[in-house]
Amino acid sequence: AKEAGKGKYVVFDPVFLQAFNERVHLEKNLRQALTRGEFTIHYQPQLGVRDGHICGFEALIRWNSPELGYVSPLSFIKIAEDSRLIVPIGEWVLEESCAFAKRLEDDGFGMYKIAVNISVVQLLEEDFVSKVLRILQQTGLAPECLELEITESMIMETVDSLVPKLNELKAFGIQIALDDFGTGYSSLGSLKQMPITTLKVDRTFIEHLPEQDDSRSLAKAIVLIGRKMGLQVVAEGVETEQQMQHVRRAKCDIIQGYYISKPLPEAGIRELLRSYRPQ
Numbered sequence: 001a002k003e004a005g006k007g008k009y010v011v012f013d014p015v016f017l018q019a020f021n022e023r024v025h026l027e028k029n030l031r032q033a034l035t036r037g038e039f040t041i042h043y044q045p046q047l048g049v050r051d052g053h054i055c056g057f058e059a060l061i062r063w064n065s066p067e068l069g070y071v072s073p074l075s076f077i078k079i080a081e082d083s084r085l086i087v088p089i090g091e092w093v094l095e096e097s098c099a100f101a102k103r104l105e106d107d108g109f110g111m112y113k114i115a116v117n118i119s120v121v122q123l124l125e126e127d128f129v130s131k132v133l134r135i136l137q138q139t140g141l142a143p144e145c146l147e148l149e150i151t152e153s154m155i156m157e158t159v160d161s162l163v164p165k166l167n168e169l170k171a172f173g174i175q176i177a178l179d180d181f182g183t184g185y186s187s188l189g190s191l192k193q194m195p196i197t198t199l200k201v202d203r204t205f206i207e208h209l210p211e212q213d214d215s216r217s218l219a220k221a222i223v224l225i226g227r228k229m230g231l232q233v234v235a236e237g238v239e240t241e242q243q244m245q246h247v248r249r250a251k252c253d254i255i256q257g258y259y260i261s262k263p264l265p266e267a268g269i270r271e272l273l274r275s276y277r278p279q
């Protein structure tokens with residue numbers, strides 16, 4: 001402890017200090033990562049249950065820092081949000097992802113949906129809608145092929161100010177998914193007011209399938225809510241054949257998870273699409 005004035009002490013907790021220093025260090029590296037080209041994007045296939053074909057992809061950012069090594073988005077997205085670095089990083093992800101989907105189309109693979117994670121920090125930017133429209137125009141991707149994923153817990157805090165914006169995006173044909181659904185405690189009433197097209201059932205509801213009775217009925221109930229509201233329902237984190245059968249039976253529209261494929265770089269996706277046989 002160090003004396004910091006009359007009768008006051010500042011306690012330097014070494015654990016806290018270390019965590020703080022790591023955070024500062026990470027942020028410093030994050031600040032340069034975009035211009036130094038350290039980010040890449042992996043794409044995870046989504047399977048349409050009805051016809052067994054791949055119908056789209058979720059874009060997931062990857063950071064390979066020369067200094068820090070591979071850093072998971074789970075550790076840097078929050079810091080990117082707090083420092084607002086998520087605004088340029090997120091814009092880059094959106095541009096790259098739309099260009100990726102358009103390239104697949106141009107190269108004869110067909111039209112696919114591309115789902116991009118959007119932070120509420122980005123969504124709250126005044127020019128967010130015009131940025132998205134500019135990117136669609138520049139890449140030539142149809143608005144119907146773009147889905148913006150917004151985390152349930154984040155949107156509910158700011159829902160009133162965001163509804164008009166989401167409505168505007170939706171009116172252009174852009175799809176809006178509520179991500180990690182079931183973890184954010186939104187009421188059914190507020191869900192009804194949300195201009196969304198898609199529900200992504202959180203992995204926690206899938207991971208104990210089929211062993212636990214309560215997770216079985218919970219997963220079913222969530223899918224039913226989505227369907228009753230006329231939304232597309234995506235099950236994420238499907239890892240096993242049994243989980244696959246369960247979400248199929250619960251009438252999910254789309255399945256995503258390691259059972260179908262891990263997130264892959266573009267070359268891996270092209271390979272997969274070339275060799276893919278409908279399941």
Ligand code: C2E
Pocket residue numbers: 044059060061072073074077090093117118119179180236237238239256257258259263
């Ligand atoms: P999320 O949006 O819920 O993405 C799903 C995460 O689950 C991804 O982790 C994915 O790799 C992982 N996953 C997919 N299938 C399975 C499975 O079958 N089993 C298990 N155990 N995991 C599976 P990832 O790529 O590490 O991303 C973590 C989170 O970071 C994402 O969660 C998302 O919230 C955030 N994130 C990733 N990329 C971006 C981005 O470009 N922008 C923003 N704002 N956030 C991003």
Ligand code: CA
Pocket residue numbers: 058117149179
């Ligand atoms: Ca997501």
Ligand code: CA
Pocket residue numbers: 179180200202203236
């Ligand atoms: Ca999710």
Ligand code: CA
Pocket residue numbers: 180
């Ligand atoms: Ca998540």
